[in-house]
Amino acid sequence: MVIGNTEIGRDKKPFIIAExxxxxxxNLDRALELxxxxxxxGAHALKLQTYTADTITMDQKGGLFDINxxxxxxxxxxxxxxxxxxxxxxxxxxxxxxxxxxxGMLAFSSPFDETAVDFLxxxxxxxxxxxxxxxxxxxxxxxxxxxxxxxxISSGTSKLNELYESVSYLKECGAKELVIFKCTSTxxxxxxxxxxxxxxxxxxxxxxxxxxxxxxxxxxxxxxxAVALGARVIEKxxxxxxxxxxxxxAFSLEPQELKSLVIETERAFLSLGxxxxxxxxxxxxxxxxxxxxxxxxxxxxxxQFTLENLKVIRPGDGLEPKYFETLLGKxxxxxxxxxxxITFEDL
Numbered sequence: 001m002v003i004g005n006t007e008i009g010r011d012k013k014p015f016i017i018a019e020x021x022x023x024x025x026x027n028l029d030r031a032l033e034l035x036x037x038x039x040x041x042g043a044h045a046l047k048l049q050t051y052t053a054d055t056i057t058m059d060q061k062g063g064l065f066d067i068n069x070x071x072x073x074x075x076x077x078x079x080x081x082x083x084x085x086x087x088x089x090x091x092x093x094x095x096x097x098x099x100x101x102x103x104g105m106l107a108f109s110s111p112f113d114e115t116a117v118d119f120l121x122x123x124x125x126x127x128x129x130x131x132x133x134x135x136x137x138x139x140x141x142x143x144x145x146x147x148x149x150x151x152x153i154s155s156g157t158s159k160l161n162e163l164y165e166s167v168s169y170l171k172e173c174g175a176k177e178l179v180i181f182k183c184t185s186t187x188x189x190x191x192x193x194x195x196x197x198x199x200x201x202x203x204x205x206x207x208x209x210x211x212x213x214x215x216x217x218x219x220x221x222x223x224x225x226a227v228a229l230g231a232r233v234i235e236k237x238x239x240x241x242x243x244x245x246x247x248x249x250a251f252s253l254e255p256q257e258l259k260s261l262v263i264e265t266e267r268a269f270l271s272l273g274x275x276x277x278x279x280x281x282x283x284x285x286x287x288x289x290x291x292x293x294x295x296x297x298x299x300x301x302x303x304q305f306t307l308e309n310l311k312v313i314r315p316g317d318g319l320e321p322k323y324f325e326t327l328l329g330k331x332x333x334x335x336x337x338x339x340x341x342i343t344f345e346d347l
Contacts, residue, residue, distance in 0.1 A: 001150055003150050008232060009232060014227050015044050016045070020088070022248060031092060035096055041262060048093060050088070050111045050116040056079075057083060060080070061078050073247070073250055107125070109125060110131045112140070114139060117140070121147060130144065145172075153170070153181065154185075179211070179212050181211075182194075183214040186216065188216050203230050210232050227269050236258065239254060289315055291316065292312070292342075293323065294342065295342060304328075305342075306329075312324060319342050319343060
């Protein structure tokens with residue numbers, strides 16, 4: 001598949017998406033700083049989230065409208081308050097996208113309702129991301145699929161039958177190029193509940209899709225390991241500094257960490273190579289440093305080879321060490337001076 005002018009697939013290097021989310025802290029200048037930091041780190045794409053508090057929920061309190069989980073980063077708020085704080089003003093999008101493009105990055109977003117799709121179409125985004133919590137929003141799925149653009153969808157909170165149903169519906173509505181993210185929708189996610197062994201299984205279930213990881217863990221270890229298991233798209237939240245705060249900053253990468261993510265996931269991909277069970281060309285010169293049999297004393301013609309006049313050392317010009325015991329007791333055919341390798345011609 002192709003997003004913008006970038007090819008994505010199993011035989012392509014990992015595609016790294018820097019998710020800004022609400023880490024701009026309501027400041028456009030900071031948002032643009034984040035764009036620059038992502039570009040400098042080598043991210044291939046920048047992603048926003050396109051919603052307002054009113055397009056995603058209602059201004060209600062009580063029940064599930066309130067966040068009452070002591071373990072949540074957003075404990076004590078209601079949903080409306082959280083999304084008011086975290087949303088990216090729609091009037092910023094064109095400036096952020098334009099700046100990202102000028103720095104060589106693709107830029108797109110996660111729409112959270114149909115009006116957001118209409119808005120993003122006006123900005124000619126190259127792709128759409130369906131967030132985990134929106135994967136059952138069929139009216140939204142239909143609207144996005146009908147654009148004909150590549151779609152990335154997260155699996156967080158979904159059972160397999162629900163994910164399969166959503167992907168099937170996207171295809172029925174016209175989607176042709178899909179990325180499915182393994183995703184754990186806890187913030188932050190732990191390494192233990194990330195379960196990236198699921199990635200090759202998802203590839204078997206959805207053979208015509210590209211598989212990725214939307215990674216909410218701290219650090220980059222899970223993402224690097226995911227690439228080794230077949231993920232080819234990695235999405236990570238990022239911030240300028242976790243110390244400066246922000247709605248998602250606690251589980252976001254800082255710029256140097258994002259740079260390491262880009263570098264190390266590419267290294268992980270390149271290291272996969274091919275199945276190699278024999279010496280490869282790059283190792284040819286190194287073979288000279290394997291051990292072999294040498295004379296550690298001068299050995300006269302017709303003198304027997306012994307433990308005292310033979311030694312297994314580096315380099316590897318002589319007979320292989322597997323012949324050492326076979327040589328013992330045999331006679332030298334010619335004089336061999338100290339430091340010379342023993343060869344079959346010496347027997």
